[in-house]
Amino acid sequence: MSKGEREHWNHRYATEGVRTTDPAAFLVEIAEYLPVASKILDVGGGSGRNAVWLARHGHRVTIADISTAGLELAEEAAKAAGVEVATILMDFDADPFPRGPWDVIVDFHFIKRHLFPAFYTALRPGGLLVFCRATLRNLERNERPPRPYLLQTGEGWDLLEDFELLIAREGWSIEGRHEFEALAQVPATD
Numbered sequence: 001m002s003k004g005e006r007e008h009w010n011h012r013y014a015t016e017g018v019r020t021t022d023p024a025a026f027l028v029e030i031a032e033y034l035p036v037a038s039k040i041l042d043v044g045g046g047s048g049r050n051a052v053w054l055a056r057h058g059h060r061v062t063i064a065d066i067s068t069a070g071l072e073l074a075e076e077a078a079k080a081a082g083v084e085v086a087t088i089l090m091d092f093d094a095d096p097f098p099r100g101p102w103d104v105i106v107d108f109h110f111i112k113r114h115l116f117p118a119f120y121t122a123l124r125p126g127g128l129l130v131f132c133r134a135t136l137r138n139l140e141r142n143e144r145p146p147r148p149y150l151l152q153t154g155e156g157w158d159l160l161e162d163f164e165l166l167i168a169r170e171g172w173s174i175e176g177r178h179e180f181e182a183l184a185q186v187p188a189t190d
Contacts, residue, residue, distance in 0.1 A: 006067060006091070021052070021077060022049060023049055024050055024109075026179075028053075031057065033166065034054075034103075034128065035128075036058065038103035039101075040059050043092075043107045043115070043119075044064070044092070044107065044108075045064070048070075050106055051074060055078060055084060056083050061085050063086070064088040066090065066091055092112045093112070097115065099122070100121075101124035104128045104129075104130065105122065105123060105128075106130045107129065108132045108133075111133050111149055125186055126185060128166075128183060129160070133180055134150050135153060135170060135179060138150060140178065155180070163186060164186075165185075166183045167181070167182060168181070
């Protein structure tokens with residue numbers, strides 16, 4: 001599956017290019033919660049729309065993604081913006097999760113359910129997870145992402161059960177998707 005997944009995303013970037021360079025609206029909304037000069041991992045960050053924006057705001061950002069084409073676009077976008085963004089080519093189903101501790105992990109529109117314990121472990125105590133994923137209701141208005149990559153109603157809360165939820169909501173976003181959006185924190189002391 002991983003080779004096929006890489007080929008899929010490389011082909012998609014080659015044919016569709018970058019759909020937007022604007023950061024996700026929820027990320028902009030919660031930016032004030034992020035510690036200054038955070039060490040941030042952008043999981044499945046693709047072409048870097050969120051990573052470049054975070055780097056422009058003084059954060060040290062690393063994108064981990066399966067697509068070589070997506071990471072090349074992210075590197076080009078970072079260079080054009082005059083910022084540095086590190087990249088890691090990785091298969092989240094086969095490779096070890098990037099070592100932390102991270103101050104923040106950002107996961108937008110990417111879902112690998114088995115990674116949530118790794119998120120928790122890789123974040124420093126008090127570290128933040130910013131998570132946003134479309135739910136099944138998204139199919140009422142949008143054909144993508146397909147059903148296997150959508151959250152069930154209420155599933156977001158279950159995935160984050162070990163975290164302290166600072167913000168958690170499910171509904172139609174200003175970007176036109178029905179999403180679960182969350183800002184979650186690893187307790188400062190276990």
